[in-house]
Amino acid sequence: MAAAGEPICHDQYRRFHREMMSLGLQQVESLARVEALLKVLVESQLNTQLQLSQIVSNTRISTCINYKNDEEKHKFATNPSSSINPLHQPEPTLEEDNINATDNLAADLKSTPTGSDNQEITDVIPDDHNDAEDVCQMTSKDVLDGYEELYHAAIKGDWEVASKFLEKHPEAITKVITTDSETVLHVAIADANLMFIEEIVKLIPPEMLEYRTEADGSTALHYAAVFGRAKAAELIVNKNLKLTQIANGAGRVPLNSALISVTAGQRETVEYLYSVTRHEHPSPFSGNQGDSLLCGMIDAGFYDIASSLVQRFPELVVDPTKKVRTSAMNYMAERPFAFASGAKHTFWQHLIYSLINVDINSAYELDNHTKERNAQRGLEGTNGDQEDPVERFEGPYRDEENPTENSENTKEGKPKSFRWETVGVSVVMLPYLISLMIKFFVFTVRFIWTPVTRMKELYKQLYNEKVKHKQAKALVKCIFTSLKERMTKPGVKDFFKGSYVMKMAIRHGSVEFVEVCLQLFPSLIWDKMGGEYILQMAIAERNETILNLICKQNEKEKIDLVSKSDDMGNTILHYAAKLAPSAQLNSISGAYLQMQREMQWFKGVENMISEHMKFKRNKNGETAHGIFTKEHKELKESGEKWLKDTSGSCMLVAALIATVAFASAFTVPGGNISDNNSSQNGIPVFLEKNSFMVFAIADAIALFSSITSVLMFLAVYTSRYAEIDFLKSLPNKLIIGLATLFISMASVLVAFGASLLIMLGERVTWVLIPIVVFSCVPVTLFAWLQLPLFFDMIHSTYLGKLFREHTYISSLQLNSKKED
Known part of the structure; x- marks a missing residue:
């Protein structure tokens, strides 16, 4: 029986009806014979329309190329039946093209369309000429003369056309073909599929891979890094190992270029380039370049790779002269969203998040497999969907479940139903009924499966989020561990004394950052940093979590801790008396609630200190109560x-x-x-x-x-x-x-x-x-x-x-x- 969605024209229905009626009721043995006849008719109709679509497709592609000048427009208008394809022949003739088109048509008519052929049917007849004109304008603007055919082949990933062109012009493989001084490999990496890139890399000389564009000095490997094409980068590096160390005009090696891009294959590309980039002079893992590379890893959210980088090159945190580089520390201190304390979860999300068990190593492998699958899809580029043209084009057979929307049978409304009255079954309507039942089944399954799918997606999202949080905390621990191992205690004290990294962490609410630091350097609680104690910083920034963390760190010596004063004689009550930062105030709605919260902070800190310290004056002669009244007047x-x-x-x-x-x-x-006479009045x-x-x-x-x-x-x-x-x-x-x-x-x-x-x-x-x-x-x-x-x-x-x-x-x- 003909599948649902296969169009049958009205004339064929009538002809089929006459043939069936002429056979007589006695000659009909079973419904299977009817199904066989319908299948023959449908396949014949499909075959004819397939060939017509292919002929029109070749004609429209030829139109784009031939509209370059007025003479070619006139030639096409006088002979519209010609099918010119300059992508295959640089100097075509009308006779040769007509002969080729006729031969191709005859060859195609001999074959019977299969299921895979149906997937390759595409609608190449747009409603107007805008798309064709845009392609022609882009070609004339960006491509150098003589390389249009190669350029179009590189964009479309058509290796057959490109190979024929390179056979005639082998020198083109090393020539610049665009106005931006790009070679065919540069163009292919930006637009073509992996197979095309692989063939180009086979032909191009290894030394030519080191060519850099005049615009920004980027090699082909830089292009692969920016566009997130890990497989293409692997092909290029395998042919020339020097490319990983070549910097572009901005001083970035391909690994650095991959970090600043946001693509589907960014993660996989960074992992591969990190594994093949060498620590050779001039090394991208040392000096300012190494510091920039580490910050780029943190900025991209690749905390696990950043941890590996710190373990391999601890001098990125502390150099041989004991001079600390604080860029990585500052980056982590200013990223509270990288830790669990900075996550904004609803009640249910927080409940699910708390129940998730995470193993960083296994999670890392799972994440790699997921990224690899995504990169495989994104690696094909803009023409990667040529293997599945049904997703990209819409033709007369695009909607196989509802052919009446695009077929010729709907020109005058609904198609006439063909009924076999004796059998009592509507032969034509049966596929539609089956299709309707399938749609109902799919709808029911989706209705039931949608909540399950959403829950699964939420779990996966929270799982990946928790992995990120664990990796970020591990990176902070790795940074401070390197600092502890490569510096003496006096050196660590001097570093934090002149650094504002802890103040930034407290200000941004990076609780895990402070927690790891206090675990490795517990003596920091008693040291002044920038003239202030860490407890005073937490009170000034109104961070209750960090304040509780500090107090619990030294429970036995808490009385001495809260009695400390800064260089100006300010106690912790003086810090509580100051107006809270605007970010903390704005998190509370209403001036009344803000004032209540400030009063609670002041009274809470006041209960932490002894009675005689509540009225202690600083070096300016101000008490904490006086500061509170002045700061909170408005x-x-x-x-x-x-x-x-x-x-x-x-x-x-x-x-x-x-x-x-x-x-x-x-x-x-x-x-x-x-x-008035009643008692119930x-x-x-x-x-x-x-x-x-x-x-x-x-x-x-x-x-x-x-x-x-x-x-x-x-x-x-x-x-x-x-x-x-x-x-x-x-x-x-x-x-x-x-x-x-x-x-x-x-x-x-x-x-x-x-x-x-x-x-x-x-x-x-x-x-x-x-x-x-x-x-x-x-x-x-x-x-x-x-x-x-x-x-x-x-x-x-x-x-x-x-x-x-x-x-x-x-x-x-x-x-x-x-x-x-």
Whole structure:
């Protein structure tokens, strides 16, 4: 039976119908015979359209070349049936081309199209001539005269055409063919496939591979490095080993050029060039070039290769004269995202991340295999999709599952269905039904498989991310290990004393960087770096994690540590009194919460020191409290303004709710009994209904909670706004006010819904459903808009206790605890 998607023209349907009817019902033995006849017709139709498409393809390609001048345009217009292909013949004639086209057509008609042939069918008839004109303009602009054919062959990866040209012009293999002084190998590396590059490398002399372009002095290996073509680089290096040491005009060897590019095969290319680049004079692994190479590895995220580089050449961290190179350290200190502490994960991502077990060695091998597969795909370049033209072109057979969109059968709407009434089966519609069933099956599988695939992708992403974090931490450890092994303790102390690398790490929040450094150099806690202790840096930068890390590092000597002062006599409380960096402040929303956080830091550090140090003055005669008041004056005013605006607005809303709730208590739904002679005079009519009790309770809750909210917001509005009030007093009042306001709004809606149910419940029994649905809308909106701020306030006020475990314990208290 003909496969779904094979077009059959209307005339063939009619002819087939007449033939079948003429046979008679008695001559039909089975449905298999019908299927065989349909297959013959379909194959005949496909064969004819295949050849027509190929003839038109040759004609259109010839049109691009022949439109160079007016004389050739006129020649093509007078003889449009000619099929000229100058890519195969530099000086073609019309007679020879017509004969070749006829011979090719006759040869093609003898063959029967197969499944692979169907994949090679491409639509080379665009809607206009724009693509052909663009190619012609590019050729005339960039290619030197006489090399157009070779240039086009290199771009398309057509070795057959290129080989014929090089047989006639063998000297072209070493000539410049573009205005940018590029050889055919340069062009092929940028655009062609690997097979074409391999054939060119076989023909080109080894010394010619050292040729450098005039524009930037790049060799063919530089091109392979920039475009991420590891296999091409391997072919070139195997023919001339000197190329790995040749620098371009910018002073970069191919390995350096590969690091600054961002391509699909960058990782594989860097790994290969790193393995073949030699440590020979002038070595790219020494001096400024080596330092630049190491920084390039870090910048590209290849931390494992950078670790190998540091282990092979430790002088990149410390040179023989004991002079430290801090570039690699600075790069790692300024990259908090390279470590786990700098990762921004959601709750579920963090949970999955914590459960992943990573082995750096096995993960490295897995990553290599993945990169290799990606590089194999990307290595083909712009013409790599010639092996799968169906993905690149769209022709009359492009959509095999739905041929009616492109076939000639749809010119007048849907094709006429051919039915065999006696058999009772629609022969023509059967493929469409099968195709529809297949599509439904695929859709169902995708619907089920999509969540699984996304989870797998998320796991793979988090796995690779954790591998990167482990490799980055290993690189930092490798750098500091080299520093420790090649320098004496006084030398290490002098280095950190004049270096700002630790301050940068703390400022950027690179926790693992500081952790590894303190593990290898624990004495740094007691040394001044740039006039400051590391603990003072952590407090000034508001980094709680690093501060806890430092305090836990020397738990026994913590009292001496927190009592240290800098060169200006500033204690750690003086540093806490200074305004936090803008990056830390902006991470907290709202001036009120920012002021609260600053107050918490100040009080937390104040609890870490002894009583007499809280009022100690520095060399300028300033106390920590005075510095705090001066530094936070503007922030305090901003927080005061925010609190007043917020409390004023919320107080107005709460007052309106209280007014409505109070009025509703005297105008109950259904009214009251007005019978002076009855003992129930003045009692609500619907008092016995359960819905009325709901109304009464909700209205009372709304009134009491709204009044409470008004009182709380009024207390906030009339507060004295002292600095200490931002710590507990103001937050407590604001939280209670917002909570009671939310309760009052929800209660009013419940009371309103209950009153509607009382009046309409007997007549419209389903009225409860829309009441509940529409009542949830304002409550949901209020929760969505205000709850994030509400939760931030609760977390900051009640869960934001800083340095609780580092509270100062005097020697008397410590001795009494020991005795107990």
